[in-house]
Amino acid sequence: MKAIYLLDTNVVSEFAKVKPNAHTLERYYENISRCAISATVWQELIYGVERMPKGKNRRTVENSLDAIRTNMEIIPYDSFAARICGELLAKCSASGTPSPIAASQIAATAIANNMILVTHNMHDFEILCKNSMLKTEDWWQM
Numbered sequence: 001m002k003a004i005y006l007l008d009t010n011v012v013s014e015f016a017k018v019k020p021n022a023h024t025l026e027r028y029y030e031n032i033s034r035c036a037i038s039a040t041v042w043q044e045l046i047y048g049v050e051r052m053p054k055g056k057n058r059r060t061v062e063n064s065l066d067a068i069r070t071n072m073e074i075i076p077y078d079s080f081a082a083r084i085c086g087e088l089l090a091k092c093s094a095s096g097t098p099s100p101i102a103a104s105q106i107a108a109t110a111i112a113n114n115m116i117l118v119t120h121n122m123h124d125f126e127i128l129c130k131n132s133m134l135k136t137e138d139w140w141q142m
Contacts, residue, residue: 003036003073006110008119009044012037016064024120027139035118036073040102040108075109083109084132091131099127107134109122 009027014020026034037045045065052058085101085108092099099107103124110117116135119125129133 003034003075004115005031005035005137006075006106006113006115006117007035007037007041007072008106008117008121009041010098010120011118012041012045012068013048015068016061021120021140023141024139027118032054034113036075037068038075038106039077040105040109042069042074044102075113077105077109077114078092081108081112084111088128088132092127095127097127097130100124104128107132110134 003084007028011024014024014028018074020039028044045068049058049061049065085104088104088108089099089101092104103121108129109115111132111134116137117125118137118139120137120138120140122138125134129136
């Protein structure tokens with residue numbers, strides 16, 4: 001089955017938490033075969049774990065990343081997504097509300113692959129939704 005949900009970094013980060021958001025995990029397990037992450041999210045996850053001090057917490061997060069890498073498709077950031085991203089960045093800047101580059105890349109990957117972006121960080125994606133066909137869902141809400 002083709003993935004239809006592109007998970008943002010804050011969604012995937014829930015998997016490694018001691019007390020993850022139960023509703024988010026429930027929605028993930030209901031849709032597990034239809035979820036993927038973008039190469040940009042993968043980059044952010046690797047960056048985050050590399051900044052952690054050595055120890056038990058880091059090993060727990062590394063194990064979570066290994067499971068993600070094994071069990072979830074990583075959608076590449078390709079030339080089509082890059083074009084969409086460039087256009088989005090320009091539109092957002094022109095409207096006086098620049099968007100973070102990583103958020104723009106994640107949004108562009110979702111748009112390019114006709115996917116729904118799942119995030120709890122609606123603030124960063126609000127301007128992108130206004131300037132594109134980006135569809136988002138927040139799985140934190142009950």
